[in-house]
Amino acid sequence: MKFKNIVITISLLIASCLYSFGQRKTFTVTSKIADLKDSTYNMTIWNGFSDVVFKKGSTKNGQIYYQDTTSVPLIIRLTLPTESLYKRVDRGYIPVKSQSIWFVAMPGGKILLKGKLSDFAEVYPSGDKENDVISKLNKGYHPLLNKSANIELKLAKDTVEEALKKRLEAEQEQIDSEAEKYLKDFLKKNISSIAGLYYLEDMLIREIVTIDTVEALLPTVAKAYQSSPFYTILKNRVAGSKYDVGKSIFQINTRNTYDGQVFDSNSWKGKFYLIDFWGSWCGPCMADVPDLKKLRDSYPDQLRVLGIASDKNDSWRKAIEQHNLNWAHILNDKGSNNYVLRLNVTGFPTKILVDPNGTIVYRSTGGGETSFEKISEIIKNWK
Template sequence: MNRKLLSIGLMSTLTLLSSVNLYGYEIKGKIASSLSGVDGKYVYILPIGAKGLNEVIDSAKISNNSFILSGADKGEMMCRLFIQDMAPGKTYSPSFLLEKGNLVATLDTFSYVNGTPENDAFSALMKKVEDTQTKLSAIPKDADTDKKYEEIIKELNGEAYKYILANPTKLTAAKLFTDLRYDLTEAEQEEILAVADAKFMSFPGVSSIKEHLEVLKNVAPGKKFIDFEMADSEGKLHKISEYIGKGKVVLLDFWASWCGPCMREVPSIKKIYDKYKDKGFEIVGISFDNKKENWMKARTDKNMNWIHLSDIKGWKSLAAPMYGVNSIPCTLLIDKDGTILQRNIFGDELEGKLAELLK
C-alpha cells in the first residue's frame, strides 16, 4: 500500500477511536443560562452512596455555563453531577450511569445525562416522572381529585416497576428500586430481587431492602405477634402481651403526630374504634414521636381514647426494626389468639374485616 494512503488511513482510524472515546468517559455539559454566577465554579462527579465530598471522582471548571469532564474508564457506577456550593440531590444535580463513552449533560430545572443506551432510557423515564409531578402539582388536591391523583401516581410507579423488572442487571434500575422502595409492594420487591444480579445487589441500599423483607417474614400474616415492652404516658412499662392474645382482636397501630397521613387516618380509626370497642376490639398505638408533648397533644386534640405506648425515640424506636416498620402509618390486625391476620389495613377494609370477625 502507498505509505501516504496508509498514513491517512491510520490517522482516520485514530480520529474515529478518539471520537467514540473507547478508553474512558467524556461528559460535555451545558448549564441553563438562567443559572447565573456559576462561571469559574466547578462541576463534580460524586458516586451515589458516597459518605463525603472526599470521594469526588472528577471535577471541571465552568466557563460560559459549559464544562467538560473526562477520564479513564472506571467501570460502571451510579453518580451525580453537582455544582460547587449547590447541594447534591437538588436541582441541577442529575443522577446518571458513569460509563465508558461520550455523554452529554444538561443542567437545568430538570437535569439529565444522555449519550449511551442505558442513560438515554433512564433519563427518558426521569423526564416522564418530572412532567407528571409538575402536572400533579398544578392540580388542587382535595377529596374530588384524590382518587385521580393516586391513579396517576400508581400508573407512573407501575412504569418504573416495569423498567426495574426488565433490567435486573442494570444500576439505573437498582437506583430506581431504592428510590421506590416505599411505593412497591413486598411481592413486587421480592419479584425484583429474585432476578437481580450481583451488580444490581451491590447498589447502596438494595441489601437493606432485602434484609427488611426477611424481617417482614417474621411478622407476616399467620405468624404470632412478637412481644416487646414500652412505656405509657405516665412512664409505666407495659408489654404488648398485656393487650394482645387476650381474647380481643387488636389493631397494632404505628404512627406519629408529625405524620400527616397518620393524622388523616385518625377520624376513620376513631369511628371504627367507637363502633367495635365494646364488641371485642382494641387498638394499641405505638408512637414514633420523639417529643412527649407532641405525642400527648395529638392524642388529646384528636380524642384518641385507646391504648398508647411510646419510647419517644422516633425512628429509633425498638419496635421499628422488630416489626419491619420503615414507613407510617403502618398497622397490623391481630386475632384474638395473637395471630397476625393482615398488615396495613385501613378504612373500609378494616371495618369490613372487623364486621366479619366480631359478628
C-alpha cells in the same frame, strides 16, 4: 490458593472503600452546571440507618460547593429552586425524581455534578464507581420520568378534550412501562451498588417490584455490599413480609413509648389489638382518627390499640396531645425498634389486627371507613 487469597484481599479492599471501618471522612461536592443562578438548595440524605436528614446549602458564582463528613455511603437528593424544574398544577406541583439531582457520597469522596437544567435536572455525578452507577441509571431513567410527568401536567388541565386525553393516557402508560422495564433491567445488572440497593427498596415501596423479586435478588448481591445498611433494610423487609394474615406476630417490647414506660404486647394476650402505623404528616392517618376512636370505643373489653408512628419526636407528641390519641404509642426508631421494617410497612396508614391468640387476622394499607368495617366484622364474629 493464591487466587483465593487475591479474591479475599480484593473483597476486603472493596469493603474498606465502602465503609472505611467506621471512620468519618470528609466528602466534597462541586459542580459544573450551565447557567445556574445563585440561590439556596435543599438536600435530602439517606444513610440506611436512621430517619432521613434534611440540609440546606447555597450556590456561589453559579456553582455548588458543599462539604460534610460521613462514615458510611449516603444517597443524596439535591433540589434546586429553578422554576423550570417544577411541574406546577394549581397551587401545588407534580413530584418527580427527575426534578432533582441524585448522587452517592462516599467517605472521602469527591463528587462532580455536571450538566444542565432544562425542564428537568439533566445533571449527573462522577467521581467514583458508585456515582458512575447512579449516573448511568438516571441518564436513561430520568428522561422517561420527565416525559411521563409532562403528560401528567397536560392531563391535569381541565381543557383537555376526551379524544386527546385518551391518546395522552395511552402514551403515558407506554412511557411508564418503558421506564419500569429500564429500571428493573438496570438493577438486575447493578444490584451490587449503593444506588441499586436504595432503588430496589424504593421500587418495593412503590409496588413496582414484589417482595418475591427482592428475595430472589438479595442472594446475588456481592458480599462486600451485604454489610451495607441499604442491604439490611431490604433483608429486614423480606423478613417482615412473612408477617401476613394467618401468621403469629412477634412480641413487641420497648421503652420507646410516649410516657417512657415499657410496653409489652404480651400484656394484651387474650384480647384483640390493632396496630396503627401513622404519622402526624400523613393526612389519611389523621383523617382516620375519629373512626379509630369509634372502633376502639365499640369494643372496650375486647380491643386495644397500639399506635406506631414514623415521625419526629416533637411532632409526634404534639399530635398525640392535640388530637387526644389516648391509647398506647410507640415512636418508630432504629434496630429492634424499627417496626416499619420488621413488619414491612410500605405505606401509611397501615393497620394490622392481631387476634387474642397472637395471630394476624387483618392487614391493610390506606385509610378509609372500609378498613374499620372489616375490622369490626372480624371482632364481632370472633369465636
